[in-house]
Amino acid sequence: MRRYLRSKEASIPNPKNQPRLPHTQNNRHYQHMNNQPHILDNLVRLYAARNQTELARHVFDQIPNPSVVLWNMMIRAYAWTGPFLQSIHLYHRMLQLRVTPNNFTFPFLLKACSALQAIQLGRQIHDHALTLGLQADLYVSTALLDMYAKCGNFFEARTIFDSMSHRDIVSWNAIISGFSFHAFHKQTIRLVVQMQLAGIAPNSSTIVSLLPTVGHANALCQGKVIHAYSVRRIFSHDVVVATGLLDMYAKCHHLSYAQKIFNALNQKNEICWSAMIGGYVICDSMRDALALYDAMVYMHGLNPTPVILASTLRACAKLTDLNKGKNLHCHMIKSGINSDTTVGNSLISMYAKCGIMDDALGFLDEMIIKDSVSYSAIISGCVQNGYAETAVLIFRQMQLSGTDPDSATMIGLLPACSHLAALQHGICCHGYSVVRGFTANTSICNAIIDMYAKCGKIHISRHVFDRMNKRDIVSWNIMIIGYGIHGLYVEAFSLFHELLASGMKPDDVTLIAVLSTCSHSGLVMEGKYWFNTMSQDLSISPRMAHYICMVDLLARAGNLDEACSFIQKMPFEPDVRVWSALLSACRTRNNVEMGEQVSKKIQLLGPESTGNFVLMSNLYSSVGRWDDAAYIRNIQKHQGYKKSPGCSWIEISGVIHGFIGGDRSHPQSVAINNKLQELLVQMKKMGYQADSGFVFHDVEEEEKEQILLYHSEKIAIAFGILNTRPSNPILVTKNLRICVDCHNAVKFMTLITERKITVRDASRFHHFENGICNCRDFW
DNA sequence: ATAGGGTTAG
Structure with missing residues (x-):
């Protein structure tokens, strides 16, 4: 898009040759140099060219009767750098002053409309252009179709495109970038093919607008074809094309290619750096992302941009690297980027993922502009850290602030309802999601299913499950887990078999669901069967969590000795959670001897949880060993473990x-x-x-x-x-x-x-x- | 050309 404007900029007639409007008589100073472009005109031009839009505007406002060329220049400056609405304001002022826009005015205005996604306004401007008889103008119609396509009205865009008597490469690129912008991968590719059939070879702009969809669709083969084409046409040296290619490879999880392109670039700009750092984050190479960030800042002496900070913070969040995250927060403050909403949102998420909700909430308070992402980040952060009630309170604040909740907000809020078993709130979320059309989204339906299951309405869960249009493995897992926690093992297993028959591949969580269903219902045989066959038949190798399920299953069913020898045969060192599962069964079965042994193991491993102290002390009480029980409770107090109150x-x-x-x-x-x-x-x-x-x-x-x-x-x-x-x-x-x-x-x-x-x-x-x-x- | 929040289990 920007390139296409750039090419047009070159074709703007020299203002010197433009017809000038007569100047007002009452400004002698301005009139004085009437024959030549005035110094103020040149200043506007100079500042606008340097993207110093505010300065240009300052000068522009002092010119009494600016020419159309000057109006265009200002409108273009705003359409390029923002604030986009200023372009529109200038247009309206132009009309008030009865200055008639020309064919150069419209493309700039329409570009502002695209940026604002303001299709209504675009239509009005379209009508205006028609009344001026500009429908046949190539630039105007290209700009119109570009605006419609960017705003998502492909029918209108297509109609204009089809009605054009002559289409140049810019028109083709406009419609292609529109489809690509909305991630319509297949249509975009089809258009590129048609373009070539029409005898027009894609240029670097085409490639640049094409690559994001290709990456988004994970179409690696197509990406390689485009890469080869760019090499043949010698586009691949272009920083913009190379960055696009790099990003495409990263999105296709082809990190080594992305790295090669990055390393081969002679002149790297900040966007290359951000694409590469972001690429590492996409490919789950968080350590590399942080290392590249450090290289950029400390070896190359570059300042991080907001985009780079957002990506790097995300890497910290995933690694729960609080130190690095705080370091970045300092960078933000030092470089004055802490009022950027996007970066702030990443920062909130980082603090939340590191479990520091106080800092996350504190930063939210300080934020000047909070959007739905800010609230969603904090809401899901609260839920992840066990503050479901706070999450609901923040959601109220969000509503009071007039910020519209979106699907991600619901995905954060629904687990809060699940956690609290707040059925009425959950139903509201469900209703809102239906009204907003979120229920087409699989993740939303998954969260809704989970909410009903956890609120005791398992049949409604199934109802939603049966009616959703696309189920992923998470949907199946949630439904099986739901049946499991309700003790409905027959339903759980019949669904599990349905899953196996459906051809979808169960994952490690599915097996946790199956095994925990077994342990809730005392199905020792079934549990053993699935545990023993999972790695061969389903090629899922058991993790710690699966071993915990098995110990839980054996021990709860009363086979304490078997559970014990099972632990001894584990291929890796059992952790505290494994022993806790055994201890809890020792308590239920009043087996003090084994309980004492297990308790010793737990003390060696540490860090322990309060629950284990309580289990052990209850175990002693149950057999009347009150002194031992009191002794355990004393240790617990001394080591600073507080019993979380039953609630x-x-x-x-x-x-x-x-x-x-x-x-x-x-x-x-x-x-x-x-x-x-x-x-x-x-x-x-x-x-x-x-x-x-x-x-x-x-x-x-x-x-x-x-x-x-x-x-x-x-x-x-x-x-x-x-x-x-x-x-x-x-x-x-x-x-x-x-x-x-x-x-x-x-x-x-x-x-x-x-x-x-x-x-x-x-x-x-x-x-x-x-x-x-x-x-x-x-x- | 680059960027933010997100569902299940243990």
């Missing part, structure tokens, strides 16, 4: 009510207490006995009962009973795993209240009905 929440008509253990802060606290005591009496009548294993001290039976009665999930359920209709099911979500006592108590509660009660804990759904949980006590 449960429930959504009632779109509002989330959260409770921690022993919580008496809710406004309805008195009613909740009464309800709990009432339930306790009824439960005991039916044979309920408090499970002492989870109470740390050797206390009286009654006291135990009362401590256990105020576990957060019980409070949330009581609150749910009080605030929903008697026949309604209840869904409560808990941040940790449900404890044995609550699991037992909820069974009684379903009998007393004749309701379905669902508890989603950290690992799965427990659907309680008629005194039974569908997990069959595997968890």
